[in-house]
Amino acid sequence: MTAFLVVLVIILFGVAVWQMNKVFQLSKPNQSEDSELATNDDNNTQGYLMLGFVFFIYGLLAYCFWKWGNVLLPEAASEHGLEIDQLMLITMALIFFTGIFTQWLLHYFAFVYRGDKDKKALFYAENHKLEFIWTIIPVVVLAALIIYGLFTWSDIMTVDEDDDPIIVELYAYQFAWRARYAGADNTLGEANVRLIEGVNQLGVDMSDPNAQDDKVVNELHLPIGKKVLFKMRSQDVLHSAFMPHFRLQMNCVPGMITQFAMTPNKTTEEMRLNEVIVAKVEHINELRTKKNIDLIANGDEALEMYEFDYLLLCNKICGSNHFNMQMKIVVESEEEYNAWLAQQATLVETLKK
């Protein structure tokens, strides 16, 4: 694969040099004129190259989709994520349409109207009607996008407490995550970094009655179809809780509690069967198998085969191990979730140990 790509780049370089050479040759006869000014031949060659370039852009776009379309994120695994995906699709369609159209106009005009000493340009300074049209079209299209976007945004960000969401705290520190479940009362105990001591790594105030049944864990489990309200805290610097599959992101800010609510709609098991994920995992394992051949030959430990899991990533530069600050997320049925949660020790139990 790498070799193929290297070859591809070398070929592209070759093509570029060849084209340049053509430019050289075509512009040679006119060297006696003002040689640093574009001649008729230059205009011609460069005009054709401009036309070629727009096809290069289209080709690159097509190639990227054909080759790497499979790395993109699968369908959203949360309810609000589906709305975002829908809006994204519409926006992308608009972007592609406008992009392809305007790039074509730009490069095609550069080609068609390439200079010629016998040609005259048209003195065309203004046309209020035209300018009005291409002001009003973006205005209308953007107004629609803005309104759609704002409704989606306020849907996502407005948390209705009546839905009785499960409250979970996401706690970020250099360079890992912890989650704190609120326990039976579904209310988190007060916490502050000033209270961090020994096993009480999150600085939970143990004198707060709400804190007694809180559970601190290092793997996030969520029941499918239930609304979860994440309360984010950070211990040291800015972090960002990013769950790409759920279309969820919120910064964790020291001295402040931020929040984001979502309802997962696909269990980990279901997602593992999603065709995009199946293809992705297959591809990744292919790559890993290939790597393992070298690793084993060198007497190193082989890489494990990969199985899909949802991830919580840190998405705000936070220090040297930023690239590895992650936590596994498991979405499961409510029974499995309850069973798992029951096994976890409460803070009181942990502190007693």
Place this chain on the structure above:
Amino acid sequence: MSEHANNHDDHGHHHKETFVTKYIFSQDHKMISKQYLITGLFMGIIGIAMSLLFRMQLAWPDHQFTVYEIFLGKWAEGGVMDPNIYLALVTIHGTIMVFFVLTAGLSGTFSNLLIPLQIGARDMASGFLNMVSYWLFFLSSVIMLLSLFVEAGPANAGWTIYPPLSALPQAIPGSGTGMTLWLVSMAIFIASSLLGSLNYIVTVLNLRTKGMSMTRLPLTIWSFFVTAIIGVVSFPVLLSAALMLIMDRSFGTSFFLSDIYIAGEVLHNQGGSPVLFEHLFWFLGHPEVYIVILPAMGLVSEIMATNARKPIFGYRAMIASIISIAFLSTIVWGHHMFVTGMNPFLGSVFTFTTLLIAIPSAVKAFNWITTLWKGNLKMNTGMLFSIGFVSTFISGGLTGLVLGDSALDINVHDTMFVVAHFHLVMGISALYGLFAGVYHWFPKMFEGRMLNKKLGYIHFWITAIGAYGVFFPMHFIGMAGLPRRYYTNSNFPYFDDLMDINVVITWFAFFAAAGQLVFLYNFIHSMFFGKVGPKNPWNATTLEWTAEVKHIHGNWDGPIPEVHRWPYDYSKMNKDDSDYVIAGQDFVPQDHPIQDNEEELTH
């Protein structure tokens, strides 16, 4: 006016220029502009070299490269790059490119060169402040480069230097002396930028020659003028943020810090908020991208009209869009902060203003395209870069619709998608503007010498292919969910399949960087041995081409020319449509009086 001119000339005969007053502490705007350009290019070489190093790390994280050890020394022992130095490279690359290359190198160079020449002035309003402005810029560059050599490494909290990371050396080693030097350097840079901007504003307002009304100014001047205004409005805010950060770091205040437990102890700071810093930072940070792109837009408009042999389409609409972009740019900063914990209602407001800014941008893009329509395009290198500019500005600008929409931003915020977006729309586009300007006005800077056009063509095509090759695929790894500023994406398996794309991007980056060597050679060679072209090589209408080819203090040997028309009378026909206004010449210079046989436009 002419009286003044004579006085000036007499004055000029009195003192002999020494090497120091001519080349070093020069107060002549043309020399200062060259100083800006060369300093900017030098910083650019460093910035691009850094990007190659971290691109190598991203493409081949498992390999050991001796080249790391050569350049990074103790931070890459055995050819393995330290994650901290990776972050430092990313940070300093961003800082250098945004501030030192695209702000000072672009706006500093061309505002200085073109404002006096195109408005018909002998020099800037204050030559002395202009000189001070350059030397402060030079000093800040030196300090920034010195910070690369400190014991614990240069600043590495990202170019946005969000506290607490940038405030606490316990959090990351670069936040020690490295960050102190970064802040000092930036404070000096801001002083330099303010002195420069005030000078540009005063010069444009007061020193226009007779007949040069505001609506006869070339679009270059309009864009420099408005850029200077947003600089003056927003840079002081960054200075205040920097000062508060310095206080938090060194004097125990808590502007941005609160409730922090780090390295086993609780800090005393309480009540501050990092979100405040983000507001202050982006109040400059967002106008900053327009400070970078507006001058490029001005240069491109001018070069495009000249080479298309057509007036720029919709001159007034272009001015109106420059002004509205500038105004809107100061009220959109919050779109960098949708997911920072800022009130979601504010997010809605900023989405609204942000998508509004797409309107003047769209108008500009359509106007450029229409300028090409039915033109007689002279494919000079400057023109190629101008067309390239419009192309990357559109490609990069369109993805802004995703990022500016708060709901969509949630999932692409801080991913590689953002990196691809802003590199195309402000990085590459502004660089194209810079290159277009250098190719076009090189004869004005170096006394008639021109850059070699063939090398110019090679430079353009390599850059154009390389730029898209780097940043097109980068959108895909962003959409795949890969966060930016990751030292490697293969530490856990989920992003393993992005490795191939990273390799392709890195090869294209090398390809594009190789193209810049062609430019560098062309630049240095032509500076001394370039062919001397005609006085007005591109047959342009603007005043700078009526000034003396040889650099003299005061620009025009005789009186300053008087202006009689707008700057875009290209291919204008006479009343009975039988020939151009000036028979056989497809342009009418601005200092040419209105002829009997032409219709006068409202300009």
